[in-house]
Amino acid sequence: MTRLSREKAREATRGKLIAAARTCFAQHGFAGASVDVIAETAGYTKGAFYSNFDSKEAVFFLLLEDHLAQEIARGRSATAGSSFNEALNRMIRVYDLEGESQDWCLLAVEFALHAARSESFAARYTELCGNNHVQLGRNLTRLADLAGRPMNKPAYKASKFLAFRTGLALDRTAPAPSLTPGDVRGALGGFLRKVLLRI
Amino acid sequence: MTRLSREKAREATRGKLIAAARTCFAQHGFAGASVDVIAETAGYTKGAFYSNFDSKEAVFFLLLEDHLAQEIARGRSATAGSSFNEALNRMIRVYDLEGESQDWCLLAVEFALHAARSESFAARYTELCGNNHVQLGRNLTRLADLAGRPMNKPAYKASKFLAFRTGLALDRTAPAPSLTPGDVRGALGGFLRKVLLRI
Amino acid sequence: MTRLSREKAREATRGKLIAAARTCFAQHGFAGASVDVIAETAGYTKGAFYSNFDSKEAVFFLLLEDHLAQEIARGRSATAGSSFNEALNRMIRVYDLEGESQDWCLLAVEFALHAARSESFAARYTELCGNNHVQLGRNLTRLADLAGRPMNKPAYKASKFLAFRTGLALDRTAPAPSLTPGDVRGALGGFLRKVLLRI
Amino acid sequence: MTRLSREKAREATRGKLIAAARTCFAQHGFAGASVDVIAETAGYTKGAFYSNFDSKEAVFFLLLEDHLAQEIARGRSATAGSSFNEALNRMIRVYDLEGESQDWCLLAVEFALHAARSESFAARYTELCGNNHVQLGRNLTRLADLAGRPMNKPAYKASKFLAFRTGLALDRTAPAPSLTPGDVRGALGGFLRKVLLRI
DNA sequence: TATGAATGAGAGTTCATTCAT
């Protein structure tokens, strides 16, 4: 019991720190969010951060991994039904930029830039993204199946889709976005239909 | 004459510093490029930099302005002829990601992120982008005219186009891009035809 | 019995921690050896360390005490026979820098430096060293007796001897030592004969 | 003139920082002396330190180099005359541990320990010491010449001499040294005569 | 007795910016 409560407490701390990191990174970017502030936001000190994680970068990576994994899992559920239209709408919801997703897009962009400049970081990042494209490709293939359409080079299609989504995210990010949430959903849907499924 | 040659000299210094800033920002990012290195790259010292510009941010902004203005001007030329197909190809060339454009996309992305986080910066940035969308919208309208197609909400279409382009740039930026330069041109062309012109 | 086995267990833990500290201090120095690593090396955690010792410094002191006591005891045995030549060789062996002795010299040096800078530490250190000089002086006197030579100011002679020995240790410590183990034994022997015994 | 006063000012700052580093390193050791305190001692801030030197280690190295060079130069002068006795006394004065020399010995010891543990540092350190032994060897050879004695393996003899000197320095370092300054001079002289020159 | 989560002071280093020259 003692053991358990210790583990629980640790897990709770970890959770708070991760949540704080999520918030801070999204608000101030990877470079702009200091470990000090992240820890403070979580109600701890720097030391707690470093006894839970190896480095600032490690936490960011963790966050990114988690997010991608969730997105893929949600996409799998979304494309599990039998109605194409419903599946399409669910996929749009998975990839639209409401809620947490917008923050994540910003972070993803920051990390893309970081990877473009830090060799040591690039390898791990490339692997992560490659895997994400493959997995998303599978989900897109299921979507195409539902539409009764063929799907060639699914990972490549996934790249294009994510590129568009990221670009939209950057627009939504602006202090005065050109696009509304509805625009984004419309754009994603149009992209999926026309560019990917050629409907 | 002394007056004139002084001004010339000053202008030359400015030019070299701006060119150096362009290179350095593209290579290392806004935060990663230090004023010291920029000045050194230009063959001067920090002091020259601060004699010519108010801050690091100011130069970056200048760079962005220049680039957007050029892109718009090139787009105007591109859509000036009478053949839609030729105009489309020229537009693709203006916005593809070869040559300097790729660097610029990275910088644009960095600035978008910066704007999302610095209020003081956001206002000027918003204005710049809004204007860019309007101008690009005009060029897209001319393209639509050549295609004999209607163009609604041109600035909004411009937003979508730039979003996609930026997303593609981010992909090309990766250590192992999913997309080839040909893919990019194909994607841009397809986007212009299908999404914007509905051909 | 429970009491006894508990004490035994505690003693075992202490022993392992002390051995680990010995190894770590010698390898990385006093400052460079973290309590964390020492405890881990012993197969425990920080907590065990602090349950058994007051501080990092305290353990180091303990180590030094033990070592000096052993050196003196070995010196007493070495000078216990009746043949001067054999006794001299044994003494050289006690103070040469092979085996554990070299590590000890490094640690001794580190502590000397520490004592020069920490007042609180200095008092205990001084006492320890003074005692060591006196004891070694006695052993040197016995050596002199065997040689049939007088011995004046034995503690002072001991100081000089140890100074030389420590200096040699520092040389041996270098990545590319100037002196071989044989050189060291020769130098110690020569020093004992010429400087201390004036033979 | 402007240029000159700038250079002068810089040189003055450098000088003050070096002097402060000397003091602080000697007082608190390499690790114990923080850049912050060194800069403050010199009347500047950390920033000034880093615009004058690459790193803390670099300054220490500089200090060590300077000191060794001076010691060698003084040794050359000391052995330049024609009277052996006078030369010997001068050499003793060069290597006795009064004045700044004692501090230097401590620092030298600290760096020896550092070199024993940091590979990256070891190379430069080894070179420095090797050179020092050779140069001191030359001075000792000149001393031997004056005494009309042969000198074999001068660099090796130099190693032994410096080892002894360092050991003595460590003793003098103690809060309650066993040896007086006079003892040190006596010991150095004896060592030079007996061990090195076999007089 | 031993654990290990958390502290918190402090480390070395970087860099945009200022200002006397």
Added chain:
DNA sequence: AATGAATGAACTCTCATTCAT
């Protein structure tokens, strides 16, 4: 106009030590 010495705040990360469990 250009220099570059100096600032000073901010950064990531380390570690001896404490204490509730």
